[in-house]
Amino acid sequence: MLSRAFFRGASRILQSRGQAVCRSGSRCWSVLSSTRSVSLSQRHWLNRLCACSKVCVCGAHKLTQGDSDLLSFLKDEIKFEQDNSRNVPKSELFQAKVDDTIVRLEREFNGEKVVITFDINQNVNEDQSYVSDAESDNERPANEDTAGNIVSYPSFTVDVTKHTGSTLRFTCEYNQGVIPPADEGADNREEEDVFQIINVCVMDSPNSADNKAIYAAETENIDPNLYTMLLNMLAERGVDNSFGHWLLDFSTAIEHQHYIKFLKNLQGFVEED
Numbered sequence: 001m002l003s004r005a006f007f008r009g010a011s012r013i014l015q016s017r018g019q020a021v022c023r024s025g026s027r028c029w030s031v032l033s034s035t036r037s038v039s040l041s042q043r044h045w046l047n048r049l050c051a052c053s054k055v056c057v058c059g060a061h062k063l064t065q066g067d068s069d070l071l072s073f074l075k076d077e078i079k080f081e082q083d084n085s086r087n088v089p090k091s092e093l094f095q096a097k098v099d100d101t102i103v104r105l106e107r108e109f110n111g112e113k114v115v116i117t118f119d120i121n122q123n124v125n126e127d128q129s130y131v132s133d134a135e136s137d138n139e140r141p142a143n144e145d146t147a148g149n150i151v152s153y154p155s156f157t158v159d160v161t162k163h164t165g166s167t168l169r170f171t172c173e174y175n176q177g178v179i180p181p182a183d184e185g186a187d188n189r190e191e192e193d194v195f196q197i198i199n200v201c202v203m204d205s206p207n208s209a210d211n212k213a214i215y216a217a218e219t220e221n222i223d224p225n226l227y228t229m230l231l232n233m234l235a236e237r238g239v240d241n242s243f244g245h246w247l248l249d250f251s252t253a254i255e256h257q258h259y260i261k262f263l264k265n266l267q268g269f270v271e272e273d
Contacts, residue, residue: 067270074267081260088253091246093238098254103154105247109237111163115206116239116247118156120255125152126176151248152255158239165205170234171198171216174248194244197230 063071090096094105094116101120106113128149158170172195201216208214219227234240 062273063270071267071270074263074270078260078263078267081256081263085256085260086249086253088257089246089249091243091250093243096250101258103251103254107238112237113159113161114237114239115159115161116156117159118154118251120152120154120251120258123152123154123251123255124176125150125255127151150252150256152252153248154251156247158234158237159206160233160237161206167203167206167208169201169203169206169216170230171200172196173198174244193231194241194248197227197234200230 091105094107094114097104097106103118103120105116108114128151153174153176155171155173158172159167160170161167174195175193197219199216199218201214203214219230
C-alpha cells in the first residue's frame with residue numbers, strides 16, 4: 001500500500017509539472033544479426049516507468065524494475081543472436097589464433113613469415129541489408145522482422161618478416177564501398193580491390209613498431225606503379241581479394257561471438273547478488 005501511495009503521489013507531481021508519468025519504448029534492431037522493428041505489444045516489458053517506481057520499497061527484492069526488464073530482454077536477445085550465429089570459416093593458407101579481441105593469422109612463404117593482425121574492438125560494423133527502391137524503412141510495417149546483414153570490417157596489419165628479422169609492415173583498410181553483395185557472383189567480386197594499403201614501413205624487427213621514430217610511407221602520395229607492385233607483393237603471399245573476402249567473413253563471425261559473450265556477461269552481472 002505504501003509503495004502504491006508513493007507512486008500515485010509522485011505521478012501527480014510529475015503531471016503537475018507537465019511531464020509524462022511514463023513513456024513506451026521498443027527495440028528497433030539487434031546489433032549484429034538483424035535489423036527488425038518490434039511492436040509494443042510484443043515488448044510490453046519495455047515500458048519505462050518513472051524513476052520512483054523502479055525500486056521496491058519493501059527491501060526484499062534486490063532487482064529494480066529496470067533490472068527485471070533488462071533480464072527479460074537479454075533472455076530473448078541471447079536466444080535470437082545464438083539462432084542467427086555464423087560458423088567461423090577456416091583458411092587453407094593461414095593458421096588463426098584468437099586471444100580475447102586480438103586476432104593473429106600466420107603462414108610461412110619462401111622462408112618468410114607472413115603475419116596478419118587485427119583487433120576486434122577496432123572493427124567498423126556496417127549493416128548492409130538490401131532495401132529495394134520500392135520499399136523504404138517508412139513503408140515497412142512496424143511489426144515486420146527483417147533479416148539484417150551486419151558486416152564487421154577490420155583494419156589490419158600485414159608483417160612480412162625475413163629470417164634475419166627485417167620486417168616489411170603494411171597497414172590496410174577495407175574499401176567498404178566497392179564490396180558487392182555475395183549473390184552477384186565471384187566474377188564481379190574480383191573487379192575492384194577489396195582492401196587498400198594505407199601506409200608501409202620497413203623495420204629491423206616486428207617489435208620495432210613500438211618505436212615512433214620509424215617512418216611510414218603513406219600510399220596516397222606514392223607512385224601508382226609502386227602501389228600496384230606492393231599490392232602484387234601481398235597477393236603473392238596470399239593476401240589478395242579472395243583472402244579479403246574470407247577475412248571479412250571470419251572477422252564478422254568472430255565479432256558476433258564476442259557480442260553474444262558480452263550479452264551473457266551482462267546477464268550474469270545483472271543477476272549477481
